[in-house]
Amino acid sequence: MSTPAGSAPGTHPGDAGEVAGALAGPALLELLSGFIVELREAGLPVSLTENLDAMAAVREIPLEDRSAFKYALAATLVKNHAHWRAFETVFEVYFSHRGSHYGIGDEADAETSPFDDEDMDAAGQGDGSGQGQGQGGAGENLTPEELAQMLYQSLLQADQAMMRAAARQSVKRYAGMEPGRPVGGTYYLYRTLRNLDLDGMLEQLMDAAREQAPDDLTPLEERLEHDEYESRIEQFKQEVEAEIRRRLVADRGVEAMAKTLRKPLPEDIDFMHASREEMVSLRKALQPLTRRLAVRLARKRRHGRKGALDFRNTVRHSLSYGGVPAEPKFRYPRPSKPEIFVIADISGSVAAFARFTLHLVHAIAGQFSKVRSFVFIDGVDEVTSFFEGTEDILEAIHRVNTEADVVWVDGHSDYGHAFEVFWQRWGRDIGPKTTVLILGDARNNYHASQSWVIKEMQHKARHVYWLNPEPRAYWDTGDSIVGEYGVHCDGTFECRNLRQLERFVDHLV
Amino acid sequence: MSEPRFTDVDSVREQLREVDYLSDEGIAGIVYLADRLGKPILVEGPAGTGKTQLAKSTAEILGARLVRLQCYEGLDESKALYEWNYKKQLLRIQATRSDDEDSGWADISDDIFSDEFLLTRPLLEAITADDPVVLLIDEVDRVEVETEALLLEILSDYQVSIPELGTIEAKQVPLVFLTSNNTRELSEALKRRCLYLHVDYPDMDREKEIVLTKVPEITESLADQVARIVRSVRQLELKKAPSVSETLDWANTLLLLGVDKVDAATASDTVNILLKYQSDIAKARKEFASDSEAFEGSSA
Ligand SMILES: Nc1ncnc2c1ncn2[C@@H]1O[C@H](COP(=O)(O)OP(=O)(O)OP(=O)(O)O)[C@@H](O)[C@H]1O
Ligand SMILES: [Mg+2]
Numbered sequence: 001m002s003t004p005a006g007s008a009p010g011t012h013p014g015d016a017g018e019v020a021g022a023l024a025g026p027a028l029l030e031l032l033s034g035f036i037v038e039l040r041e042a043g044l045p046v047s048l049t050e051n052l053d054a055m056a057a058v059r060e061i062p063l064e065d066r067s068a069f070k071y072a073l074a075a076t077l078v079k080n081h082a083h084w085r086a087f088e089t090v091f092e093v094y095f096s097h098r099g100s101h102y103g104i105g106d107e108a109d110a111e112t113s114p115f116d117d118e119d120m121d122a123a124g125q126g127d128g129s130g131q132g133q134g135q136g137g138a139g140e141n142l143t144p145e146e147l148a149q150m151l152y153q154s155l156l157q158a159d160q161a162m163m164r165a166a167a168r169q170s171v172k173r174y175a176g177m178e179p180g181r182p183v184g185g186t187y188y189l190y191r192t193l194r195n196l197d198l199d200g201m202l203e204q205l206m207d208a209a210r211e212q213a214p215d216d217l218t219p220l221e222e223r224l225e226h227d228e229y230e231s232r233i234e235q236f237k238q239e240v241e242a243e244i245r246r247r248l249v250a251d252r253g254v255e256a257m258a259k260t261l262r263k264p265l266p267e268d269i270d271f272m273h274a275s276r277e278e279m280v281s282l283r284k285a286l287q288p289l290t291r292r293l294a295v296r297l298a299r300k301r302r303h304g305r306k307g308a309l310d311f312r313n314t315v316r317h318s319l320s321y322g323g324v325p326a327e328p329k330f331r332y333p334r335p336s337k338p339e340i341f342v343i344a345d346i347s348g349s350v351a352a353f354a355r356f357t358l359h360l361v362h363a364i365a366g367q368f369s370k371v372r373s374f375v376f377i378d379g380v381d382e383v384t385s386f387f388e389g390t391e392d393i394l395e396a397i398h399r400v401n402t403e404a405d406v407v408w409v410d411g412h413s414d415y416g417h418a419f420e421v422f423w424q425r426w427g428r429d430i431g432p433k434t435t436v437l438i439l440g441d442a443r444n445n446y447h448a449s450q451s452w453v454i455k456e457m458q459h460k461a462r463h464v465y466w467l468n469p470e471p472r473a474y475w476d477t478g479d480s481i482v483g484e485y486g487v488h489c490d491g492t493f494e495c496r497n498l499r500q501l502e503r504f505v506d507h508l509v
Numbered sequence: 510m511s512e513p514r515f516t517d518v519d520s521v522r523e524q525l526r527e528v529d530y531l532s533d534e535g536i537a538g539i540v541y542l543a544d545r546l547g548k549p550i551l552v553e554g555p556a557g558t559g560k561t562q563l564a565k566s567t568a569e570i571l572g573a574r575l576v577r578l579q580c581y582e583g584l585d586e587s588k589a590l591y592e593w594n595y596k597k598q599l600l601r602i603q604a605t606r607s608d609d610e611d612s613g614w615a616d617i618s619d620d621i622f623s624d625e626f627l628l629t630r631p632l633l634e635a636i637t638a639d640d641p642v643v644l645l646i647d648e649v650d651r652v653e654v655e656t657e658a659l660l661l662e663i664l665s666d667y668q669v670s671i672p673e674l675g676t677i678e679a680k681q682v683p684l685v686f687l688t689s690n691n692t693r694e695l696s697e698a699l700k701r702r703c704l705y706l707h708v709d710y711p712d713m714d715r716e717k718e719i720v721l722t723k724v725p726e727i728t729e730s731l732a733d734q735v736a737r738i739v740r741s742v743r744q745l746e747l748k749k750a751p752s753v754s755e756t757l758d759w760a761n762t763l764l765l766l767g768v769d770k771v772d773a774a775t776a777s778d779t780v781n782i783l784l785k786y787q788s789d790i791a792k793a794r795k796e797f798a799s800d801s802e803a804f805e806g807s808s809a
Contacts, residue, residue, distance in 0.1 A: 060545040071538045079700040081707045220773040295692035391788035
């Protein structure tokens with residue numbers, strides 16, 4: 001068994017008394033159990049077998065190798081790539097503080113202690129006594145100009161060590177961290193980055209690139225340089241985040257930090273309350289999801305049922321076995337594809353939900369004989385043509401949001417009016433092959449419901465389903481009248497997140 | 510358990526490099542662990558990122574035979590595990606009937622359910638082989654969930670139960686790779702038995718190395734441009750991002766055309782090698798032509 005690299009720096013309140021290097025079975029086991037508890041808290045499904053596998057795996061790798069340790073844990077504990085970010089966050093928190101103690105941190109040799117208690121107390125006072133000397137040029141008490149210069153150089157040269165030093169200095173100078181202050185990491189991140197003016201930095205770097213080039217940069221070259229520097233800046237931001245996390249963990253302890261950093265998995269993010277960052281991860285998750293659905297649905301359609309025995313074919317084949325029907329043959333039925341009408345409320349709070357659902361339905365349009373889309377707020381408009389003749393669904397949805405004619409009076413949802421107009425203009429197009437999906441929270445601003453439209457619809461259509469992005473507990477409270485419509489539907493579904501949406505689409509086909 | 514195949518992670522990485530497979534620490538580390546723990550690896554990731562190649566290259570460095578089970582919908586036991594050669598069995602039954610009127614069914618059945626009438630399919634073959642093998646179960650997401658059950662016994666116990674013959678145990682614990690394009694969630698039971706490896710698009714430096722290795726005549730500078738442009742293209746919101754194999758095709762094309770510097774016109778003219786969908790191609794062309802301000806990313 002290996003011993004920690006280097007001698008561990010000063011002790012920490014949480015771990016006082018723990019002896020570095022005492023990583024015999026029980027200590028390691030305990031450490032891992034704690035980690036797995038955190039993973040489960042974060043929503044990752046870790047089974048007992050996987051727990052044991054993780055234990056076996058870390059015995060096979062040198063413990064002082066932090067990244068090997070991480071991969072070994074990931075390979076045994078995380079079996080879904082969408083969960084990687086959640087795993088990584090928990091890992092960084094859980095093992096950052098203890099890293100140097102347990103000899104699994106690469107911080108141990110990087111500096112004396114980035115998370116010293118004194119360092120924490122000194123934060124904001126510019127004492128700097130806890131900082132390592134000569135770290136890639138990281139001196140003490142850098143002026144803002146010197147700091148900017150150091151950052152600039154580190155980005156220009158893609159110097160990882162200097163970037164890390166710059167991140168440490170930036171956090172120290174600008175984050176304004178105080179012990180025990182109950183604010184989240186994003187606040188400190190924001191404060192730090194705001195003071196650094198990274199956009200200006202990018203411009204400076206681009207200027208340098210232009211100067212260095214023998215000729216004028218072509219637009220393509222501009223683009224490539226731009227992407228290169230942007231990726232370095234991204235790397236730097238991650239260093240800043242890591243530094244803030246380290247300090248927070250030192251201040252508050254692992255468990256508290258893991259809790260504040262806990263983020264929902266992409267498939268569980270609430271459409272109605274997603275932050276900007278969450279929207280990005282939602283959009284990322286949507287792509288593989290649609291692909292997965294399309295393949296699965298196509299497969300289901302083809303092989304959903306075994307058809308009736310194909311008698312003639314079976315007999316024909318039996319001839320080669322001396323008349324024994326050894327190889328029964330079946331017909332494959334081709335169930336008819338439904339035609340889909342989507343009618344979506346695209347007003348404020350439910351807009352994101354409508355966007356994702358429209359995207360999903362159009363991405364798997366091949367599974368239906370036809371998809372027609374209608375959007376409304378208090379007026380209603382057909383937007384099917386936006387999706388036709390283009391493969392770019394995002395672009396189409398962008399047009400839906402900017403070009404559709406959905407405002408009638410005041411731009412507040414009026415389901416009743418929208419449904420009435422829909423019925424007059426397109427009601428006759430609904431037939432026995434049509435499945436209608438209505439999307440919205442049914443918050444009708446106390447207008448008339450005109451629920452008779454849904455009733456008529458249900459008579460003519462194959463199915464009418466209502467998808468509501470609100471938690472079921474809120475339905476029919478305030479001005480929500482989903483119940484009034486729901487009685488005329490073949491089903492009402494809570495669709496707060498991608499997981500529920502995917503389940504519904506599966507059910508649909 | 511058998512002798513470990515590798516001494517350490519670095520040696521895995523190094524050996525893979527020698528057979529032209531550019532791995533990274535994670536990939537090499539998990540191959541190493543799979544050997545040590547005697548567990549299969551489930552390799553998931555986008556198309557064309559070298560999942561299948563990893564199994565092949567690993568077999569190559571071990572001097573092992575690659576036994577491959579290509580999955581497809583409708584794959585069943587008789588194609589994956591074993592099958593009774595019933596044509597031969599029928600013939601034997603008929604032969605026995607005619608020349609010996611009173612042989613009982615028990616005798617016949619003992620006779621026809623024996624090794625002689627057993628056709629081994631890849632899974633059985635892999636564990637009963639005498640020579641070293643690497644088992645590749647390719648594109649496992651293509652089989653129906655129920656069919657996954659066929660794999661479970663072999664993946665955890667390295668054995669196959671045949672009702673008429675009993676349990677056949679492995680002569681060796683082969684390294685096993687399962688690949689998946691993630692078109693559906695695999696069952697928990699399957700995942701539990703495997704180490705999980707997500708192979709993503711390589712980062713720029715590794716992609717450049719792959720290009721240099723696989724397209725040996727290419728210049729360093731062209732490889733560098735190829736890797737950079739591909740990285741930028743992958744950042745666009747596309748229906749299908751370019752895979753490593755498409756990067757290689759593109760690099761080969763540029764080489765054939767005698768290009769030594771990729772300008773916007775060349776990139777536009779050849780981007781159809783890199784991208785497959787018309788809308789993606791149009792999008793990339795638009796991006797090549799405009800200046801960096803336009804690339805700040807349009808959000809929908
Ligand atoms: N890391 C790598 N080193 C060397 N070559 C690679 C690497 N990754 C991919 N390639 C090359 O890319 C090609 C595609 O790889 P491969 O067929 O293994 O992809 P895959 O992930 O199995 O794709 P699919 O999901 O479509 O089956 C191979 O010919 C291989 O030579
Ligand atoms: Mg493959």
